[in-house]
Amino acid sequence: MTYYQTFTTLPCSKLDLVREFFRDHGTALAKAAEKLGGPAASARVFLLCEALRHARRLTRAQRSQLVDFHRLLTLEHVGDPNRIESGLFALIDPSSAFVDTCCLLSERLDALLKRSLLVPCG
Numbered sequence: 001m002t003y004y005q006t007f008t009t010l011p012c013s014k015l016d017l018v019r020e021f022f023r024d025h026g027t028a029l030a031k032a033a034e035k036l037g038g039p040a041a042s043a044r045v046f047l048l049c050e051a052l053r054h055a056r057r058l059t060r061a062q063r064s065q066l067v068d069f070h071r072l073l074t075l076e077h078v079g080d081p082n083r084i085e086s087g088l089f090a091l092i093d094p095s096s097a098f099v100d101t102c103c104l105l106s107e108r109l110d111a112l113l114k115r116s117l118l119v120p121c122g
Contacts (some may be wrong), residue, residue, distance in 0.1 A: 014115075018066065019111050022049045029069060032102050035092065037072050038084045045069065057077040070113060073106040084119060 022029070026049050034042035048065050055062070071077065078089040092098060 007008055015055060015058045017112060017115060018062070019052050021108065022052060025108060027106055028101060029109075032091060032098070033069065033072060035098060036075070036085055036088055036102070038088060039088070041072060066109065066113060070106065070109045073102050073109060 026045065030042045030045040030049075044065065048062060051062065061097045072085065075084045075085070075089060077083045080086055
């Protein structure tokens with residue numbers, strides 16, 4: 001006789017909030033990530049977006065990626081000449097609309113993170 005154990009996964013409202021954020025701001029986040037962190041940063045946005053589509057709960061690695069995107073948007077690493085962000089930041093016109101977009105994305109991502117997303121579901 002074979003026994004099957006079924007696992008029920010409670011819905012994760014935190015995952016729903018992150019999915020909603022990516023639905024509303026994912027494209028803008030990917031574009032900002034590319035300008036601030038290069039193609040690899042943009043690819044990480046798309047990879048996280050795809051992972052979220054198939055996730056049952058928000059993982060520690062996914063939460064860490066959200067924090068990393070917030071650090072990118074808040075220019076945390078632009079002062080380090082050994083990082084790509086330093087060179088890319090120098091190419092941005094401070095009076096461009098892109099700066100406003102980054103500030104808005106940063107504020108919205110900060111609000112998302114403050115909604116207890118750093119604590120695992122369940």
